[in-house]
Amino acid sequence: MATASQWIEGARPRTLPAAISPVVAGTGAAAFADSVVWWRAVLCLVLALLLQIGVNFANDYSDGIRGTDDERVGPLRLVGSRVATAGSVKAAAFGCFAVGAAAGLVLAAATGWWLLLIGAAAIAAAWFYTGGSTPYGYRALGEVSVFVFFGLVAVIGTTYVQVEEVTWPSVAAAVGLGALICAILVANNLRDIPTDRESDKRTLAVVMGDRGTRMLFVALQVVALAVIGWLVAATPWTLLALVALAPGVRASLPVVRGATGMALIPTLRDTGLTALAYGIGLGIGLALG
Template identity: 45%
Template sequence: MSAVAEISPARAWVLATRPKTLPAAVAPVLVGMAVAHAIGKFALLPALGALLGAMLIQIGTNLANDYFDFKKGADTHERLGPMRVTQAGLIDETAVRNAMIGTFAASALVGVYLVGVGGWPILVIGILSILSGIAYTGGPFPLGYHGLGDLFVFIFFGVVAVCGTVWVQALEWSWLALISSVPVGLLSVAILIVNNYRDRHTDVKAGKRTLAVRLGGKLTRWQYGVTLALAYIVPVVQFALGHLSPFALLPLITLPLALRLFRDFISLNGSDLNPVLERTAKLLVIFSALYALGIVGL
């Protein structure tokens, strides 16, 4: 309790935004920017708008999770992950709810500019992204509580984020964008797998049926390994088929890091997995940055 009491209001709001999760918003935009450059359609201002919008939606989703998980009783004193400000009593639940609304509203304002550039597809993407950010833990059928979180993350932090970033710059469909979104989405899912595997026992008590709860510990460990492996296979296949230059193999530099992560993941439990969660997020960023360089051919 003393540690909580020492946290200032400003620090509490920083904790509420969960800045360590922002790699999941930044990584797909980096790859989308690289794809747009590769097809000769890079546009700086729309790309930066996509980056800002993605980060605001990520923060809004974090605030929604903090608020709704508290309201549903999923966050308790038994929580093993990073501190949730509502559950810890650092910020009033109404203030967190209002911050969530304000953050999503700010993302909508950025979206007005992006819709002006990219038209109705960006409008659809923006609306669905905000609604899904709320529905992940809120509403009558919270996605994360019914084992759909992994699919949600793959779609919105992989396919939608990469393809949307390319669309707002190129104003055209790109198969390269779709394929290149797959490893980004998979590594974003890997972050969620660690989170849900760590929390599977407390989630059962809260009635939260994540995919990790449904699969059980052994299969979830396999899921993490397969997810990492598939992410590395995609750029290799792209190079082998001649779709990208040898620079596409740059992400393989991070393979030793992925192997160490898998080793630690299968051997640790509970709060000991928190460093694995953080390192998986770092893997996403480093992999995506190298992948982006590979796509543009350095």
């Protein structure tokens, strides 16, 4: 039986900035429109965190039963390391999805029932990333899904349930954060290129190769910086997001210097911190504006 600390590690807490930062930025965009509804923002955060943890457990389960994680280079995987049963990890994933869905149901009841369709699509995307007979994460589509659901849907959705309209600052923030959260996955898949090739997991990193993946990682950082320039048109306070520059540079250095394997673990941590600092900077900047 896995210990409590192993379950926490299996939940991959270093990925949680990908859930927190879009809600902060989206709420900042709602404040920019003078329409913050705090209880809805809190429910958005609960939903985002549970979906993130749920997808982490779902990936652990699906990759574990396929044997993809048998030769793991990165942090602990519960099923692949045999510290937890596949059934218990699958149950944890669906438990997170169920509680997250309850939060989404309340938001849909308060805003519009059509939001249930987006919620259902998000849960389906979380499961079928590595689950099912033809997981799209094995078909080089993981980054597309991350950009859509952790960028566009998470940020614009957080703003929408409070403002009840789509605002251009929320769209801009969604693009910038979507790029940075994609960069987390890109760094993860860059590290795993050798083992993913052996297990026939065809990620975008496997398709693009080592050099192309490193170039993509840097390009995503540049996109996020460019979005700050775009949002200055709304308010110069969004320059606060430049606080993400330091961890962003620190994350990029191992990538451009050719680090591999475990040497890329700090890049994952620092890219998550970059996304968190960026989201907080944009959120505060838009609120002040």
